[in-house]
Amino acid sequence: MLPVNPPARLLMGPGPIDADPRVLRALSTPLVGQYDPWMTSTMNDTQTLYRQVFGTANVATALVDGTSRAGIEAVLVSLLAPGDRVLVPVFGRFGHLLAEIAGRAGAEVHTIETAWGQVFPTSAIEDAILATRPKVLAVVQGDTSTTMNQPLDELGAICERHGVLLYTDATASIGGNPLEVDAWGIDAVSVGLQKCLGGPSGSAPVTLSPRATAVLDGRRSVEAGIREPGDEVLDEPIRSNYLDLAMILDYWGPRRLNHHTEAASMLYAAHECARILLEEGRDAVVARHELAGRAMLTGVQELGLQVFGDVAHKMHNVVAVRIPDVVDGDAVRGAMLADHGIEIGTSFGPLRGRVWRIGTMGYNARKDAVVTTLSALEQVLRRGGFPVPQGGGVDAALDAYAAAAAAAPASSAVVA
Amino acid sequence: MLPVNPPARLLMGPGPIDADPRVLRALSTPLVGQYDPWMTSTMNDTQTLYRQVFGTANVATALVDGTSRAGIEAVLVSLLAPGDRVLVPVFGRFGHLLAEIAGRAGAEVHTIETAWGQVFPTSAIEDAILATRPKVLAVVQGDTSTTMNQPLDELGAICERHGVLLYTDATASIGGNPLEVDAWGIDAVSVGLQKCLGGPSGSAPVTLSPRATAVLDGRRSVEAGIREPGDEVLDEPIRSNYLDLAMILDYWGPRRLNHHTEAASMLYAAHECARILLEEGRDAVVARHELAGRAMLTGVQELGLQVFGDVAHKMHNVVAVRIPDVVDGDAVRGAMLADHGIEIGTSFGPLRGRVWRIGTMGYNARKDAVVTTLSALEQVLRRGGFPVPQGGGVDAALDAYAAAAAAAPASSAVVA
Numbered sequence: 001m002l003p004v005n006p007p008a009r010l011l012m013g014p015g016p017i018d019a020d021p022r023v024l025r026a027l028s029t030p031l032v033g034q035y036d037p038w039m040t041s042t043m044n045d046t047q048t049l050y051r052q053v054f055g056t057a058n059v060a061t062a063l064v065d066g067t068s069r070a071g072i073e074a075v076l077v078s079l080l081a082p083g084d085r086v087l088v089p090v091f092g093r094f095g096h097l098l099a100e101i102a103g104r105a106g107a108e109v110h111t112i113e114t115a116w117g118q119v120f121p122t123s124a125i126e127d128a129i130l131a132t133r134p135k136v137l138a139v140v141q142g143d144t145s146t147t148m149n150q151p152l153d154e155l156g157a158i159c160e161r162h163g164v165l166l167y168t169d170a171t172a173s174i175g176g177n178p179l180e181v182d183a184w185g186i187d188a189v190s191v192g193l194q195k196c197l198g199g200p201s202g203s204a205p206v207t208l209s210p211r212a213t214a215v216l217d218g219r220r221s222v223e224a225g226i227r228e229p230g231d232e233v234l235d236e237p238i239r240s241n242y243l244d245l246a247m248i249l250d251y252w253g254p255r256r257l258n259h260h261t262e263a264a265s266m267l268y269a270a271h272e273c274a275r276i277l278l279e280e281g282r283d284a285v286v287a288r289h290e291l292a293g294r295a296m297l298t299g300v301q302e303l304g305l306q307v308f309g310d311v312a313h314k315m316h317n318v319v320a321v322r323i324p325d326v327v328d329g330d331a332v333r334g335a336m337l338a339d340h341g342i343e344i345g346t347s348f349g350p351l352r353g354r355v356w357r358i359g360t361m362g363y364n365a366r367k368d369a370v371v372t373t374l375s376a377l378e379q380v381l382r383r384g385g386f387p388v389p390q391g392g393g394v395d396a397a398l399d400a401y402a403a404a405a406a407a408a409p410a411s412s413a414v415v416a
Numbered sequence: 417m418l419p420v421n422p423p424a425r426l427l428m429g430p431g432p433i434d435a436d437p438r439v440l441r442a443l444s445t446p447l448v449g450q451y452d453p454w455m456t457s458t459m460n461d462t463q464t465l466y467r468q469v470f471g472t473a474n475v476a477t478a479l480v481d482g483t484s485r486a487g488i489e490a491v492l493v494s495l496l497a498p499g500d501r502v503l504v505p506v507f508g509r510f511g512h513l514l515a516e517i518a519g520r521a522g523a524e525v526h527t528i529e530t531a532w533g534q535v536f537p538t539s540a541i542e543d544a545i546l547a548t549r550p551k552v553l554a555v556v557q558g559d560t561s562t563t564m565n566q567p568l569d570e571l572g573a574i575c576e577r578h579g580v581l582l583y584t585d586a587t588a589s590i591g592g593n594p595l596e597v598d599a600w601g602i603d604a605v606s607v608g609l610q611k612c613l614g615g616p617s618g619s620a621p622v623t624l625s626p627r628a629t630a631v632l633d634g635r636r637s638v639e640a641g642i643r644e645p646g647d648e649v650l651d652e653p654i655r656s657n658y659l660d661l662a663m664i665l666d667y668w669g670p671r672r673l674n675h676h677t678e679a680a681s682m683l684y685a686a687h688e689c690a691r692i693l694l695e696e697g698r699d700a701v702v703a704r705h706e707l708a709g710r711a712m713l714t715g716v717q718e719l720g721l722q723v724f725g726d727v728a729h730k731m732h733n734v735v736a737v738r739i740p741d742v743v744d745g746d747a748v749r750g751a752m753l754a755d756h757g758i759e760i761g762t763s764f765g766p767l768r769g770r771v772w773r774i775g776t777m778g779y780n781a782r783k784d785a786v787v788t789t790l791s792a793l794e795q796v797l798r799r800g801g802f803p804v805p806q807g808g809g810v811d812a813a814l815d816a817y818a819a820a821a822a823a824a825p826a827s828s829a830v831v832a
Contacts, residue, residue, distance in 0.1 A: 202679025
């Protein structure tokens with residue numbers, strides 16, 4: 001068997017996207033033992049970095065060693081004891097996932113649903129809170145299945161008023177869209193690296209407020225084999241050992257209580273993802289995604305394509321394009337990949353085969369990536385017999401970039 | 417915050433160990449989309465490689481995206497429904513861990529225990545099977561906390577005779593010691609990369625026999641959001657979504673049903689770990705670990721140190737050295753790290769502070785690594801005031817290597 005040797009790809013789907021080359025280099029950093037002073041110091045540094053990424057002072061900020069889905073399950077299984085009520089507003093595939101994971105954790109799951117392509121008015125969520133009185137409100141921020149970005153900025157205050165913990169899965173949205181954990185009063189957040197953070201899948205940064213940490217404190221159970229006199233042992237511990245955030249945080253905390261062996265390579269990647277984001281600046285990164293997303297949006301529109309969903313509420317970093325009835329969507333995706341080396345996606349469930357999802361995320365939220373993708377899409381549609389205006393998409397995107405450059409100070413990072 | 421920049425380290429503890437430089441390079445390979453034909457083909461190749469590593473024809477062979485502990489929990493939570501009986505022979509910290517994880521999965525856990533430093537006679541395990549009639553026998557192969565290697569070669573036949581599924585956690589032992597999944601009749605195995613496979617923590621290869629897969633077939637529940645007409649939905653699905661092996665195997669199987677986003681960088685690492693092992697040959701790799709382990713064992717003995725436990729049953733790849741009463745064990749470990757750049761470990765629970773654990777694993781199961789470690793240990797003990805024979809450890813190790821070279825054909829990989 002030969003070494004892995006992937007083809008050249010520009011990943012413009014809903015994620016994963018091309019990792020920043022700096023992150024790829026960080027991945028190849030040599031390993032160090034898990035209790036080496038350098039390693040524990042690097043873990044502490046990584047926590048400091050992610051507090052800044054999240055906009056939080058939460059002590060309980062760490063990485064879960066798994067994909068973003070592991071982070072979701074870690075939060076839900078750790079906060080929700082069997083029988084606890086959780087409310088999940090579902091506006092796409094990943095809302096269903098939160099409900100599914102909470103259900104498997106033994107929670108009493110209540111959902112409200114809206115049509116794919118819409119978000120919830122805040123009042124609808126508050127009404128549902130009043131009707132169900134949950135312990136936790138679990139809501140996706142950006143659901144890539146529909147591209148929608150649920151407004152969260154008012155939910156923290158509502159949840160606090162009603163004694164509810166607010167958890168959000170911000171995997172798809174973080175970096176590309178505003179997320180202010182402390183200012184918005186969010187109690188728990190989990191994310192992944194493989195979208196706007198420009199890294200590989202496989203590490204899930206999480207953060208928990210003091211209110212959420214207090215729940216863990218009541219559910220801590222130190223495992224046999226490393227337990228010491230005075231350690232907590234519960235008859236009904238958190239249902240997962242691997243995803244028990246109380247134990248994970250004891251490993252990341254001053255006690256350094258052994259749990260798993262930290263996935264050092266993924267830690268290095270996560271560390272570099274955060275450094276890259278903070279170097280550019282959180283607001284500048286969001287602005288870069290907003291511009292790239294706007295350029296892509298106007299580009300596909302000027303190619304004569306329709307956009308799916310409530311565009312006013314879509315994430316900056318991904319757009320869902322309706323596949324015209326006369327076009328074979330999979331053939332277009334196949335030609336984009338085979339002839340141009342560019343990946344775009346379709347979606348799930350009711351949107352499977354009905355939309356293409358085109359991402360402008362992380363390292364790929366760049367002018368040249370946007371323009372190259374629109375240029376390729378024009379060629380593929382043309383060759384497939386679908387009439388498209390020559391250069392319509394490319395011109396629209398370049399106009400968006402030119403307008404942003406003209407409007408911004410010359411030194412602004414927005415037009416970098 | 418500066419980029420990660422670890423100090424030079426030779427990792428001769430119980431793991432993680434220095435990753436093979438080839439694996440570090442593989443980690444920095446560019447990403448590809450999860451449904452790219454190249455990616456799915458590379459996932460298939462990785463399954464083929466791990467079938468060879470495990471010595472199995474099991475179709476159900478894949479990676480769990482998490483550390484070795486995630487692999488353990490995936491197997492146990494997927495095979496054990498709440499109330500199912502499991503028998504765990506405990507001979508160290510990781511036996512306690514299997515019991516803990518099974519208990520959190522809701523299983524009825526029965527344990528038998530033996531003193532740390534011993535293994536179980538096969539007959540004792542069969543007696544316990546007869547007494548408890550478990551659905552699953554869950555046993556660690558090599559428990560790094562004690563260095564013991566439980567003989568498994570007769571357990572498969574016993575389990576089959578009694579209708580029991582045999583699961584083993586071979587994280588610490590695989591590669592360094594024989595493991596024959598099909599020939600020994602083992603139904604489920606999980607491992608990690610960070611010991612004798614020479615990779616980083618963060619990916620857990622697993623394999624399941626057809627008998628074990630049949631259990632999953634009865635517990636499959638396709639999640640909302642991607643469910644299609646005819647798909648299975650259970651009222652009581654597997655308690656974890658992230659670690660549901662039925663879903664993970666549907667993602668790795670021909671249906672490619674979306675679950676997590678594969679951690680591509682860790683997949684690349686796992687792929688390269690297997691390639692390296694198979695290139696050298698499974699038997700040759702075990703022989704290399706046997707020789708390195710024997711050289712280290714005689715080396716520490718010739719330095720005048722005592723070895724802990726039943727040496728006839730220890731793993732090849734790690735030795736537990738009793739810390740002499742007059743020696744400050746942590747000071748020795750500190751000086752090894754600070755002055756020589758070499759990490760050795762201590763242990764857990766009853767052995768914490770009582771032994772040093774010295775590993776000779778994977779990329780570090782090499783003559784120069786063994787000799788360098790023994791040379792450093794001699795110096796550190798001497799400077800600490802503990803009398804050691806000059807060159808006693810180094811000579812013993814080199815004699816072991818010379819004897820092996822003299823006994824083996826000139827071209828043998830054993831002395832490479």
